Amino acid sequence: MKKQVKVVAAIIENDQNEILCALRSPEMSMGNQWEFPGGKVEANEDPYSALVREISEELGCTIEPSYEIFNDHTHEYDSFVINLLSIKAKITNGKPIAREHSKLVWLQRENLESLKWAPADLPAVKQLMDEK
Numbered sequence: 733m734k735k736q737v738k739v740v741a742a743i744i745e746n747d748q749n750e751i752l753c754a755l756r757s758p759e760m761s762m763g764n765q766w767e768f769p770g771g772k773v774e775a776n777e778d779p780y781s782a783l784v785r786e787i788s789e790e791l792g793c794t795i796e797p798s799y800e801i802f803n804d805h806t807h808e809y810d811s812f813v814i815n816l817l818s819i820k821a822k823i824t825n826g827k828p829i830a831r832e833h834s835k836l837v838w839l840q841r842e843n844l845e846s847l848k849w850a851p852a853d854l855p856a857v858k859q860l861m862d863e864k
């Protein structure tokens with residue numbers, strides 16, 4: 733059976749209604765694809781704590797999650813199965829810095845589809861584009 737991983741991803745929106753998109757660096761697995769920043773949920777960790785931890789580690793800022801799952805999607809890659817939980821969040825302290833990613837951009841919803849997203853993210857991207 734393929735390895736199963738639970739991943740949380742932050743949909744961070746700013747006051748201009750732009751969404752933070754992050755480009756995975758070539759050194760990361762699934763390099764050069766766009767994602768919502770986040771990472772794997774550790775054992776005995778709840779998704780919201782995992783999200784706050786991952787964003788602090790990856791982007792060096794503090795977020796407040798919305799405490800509801802915006803999109804829950806399971807996608808089968810060639811080598812593993814991902815359960816991706818996308819959660820909306822606001823930055824409460826600091827400014828995001830690409831510590832691990834190649835690039836960070838803020839995009840309006842209608843422009844999200846111009847990026848090459850990790851396949852597991854497409855349902856969340858679509859849901860975001862459809863909601864406004």
Ligand SMILES: Nc1nc2c([nH]c(=O)n2[C@H]2C[C@H](O)[C@@H](COP(=O)(O)OP(=O)(O)OP(=O)(O)O)O2)c(=O)[nH]1
Nearest residue numbers: 739741760761762767768769770771772850852853
């Ligand atoms: N953070 C994040 N990861 C995503 C998204 N979509 C998606 O398929 N993934 C995948 C990429 C990675 O294989 C995994 C997340 O792990 P991670 O962000 O901790 O990445 P990592 O480099 O530590 O992973 P790995 O090399 O140890 O496998 O989920 C997304 O929107 N955000």
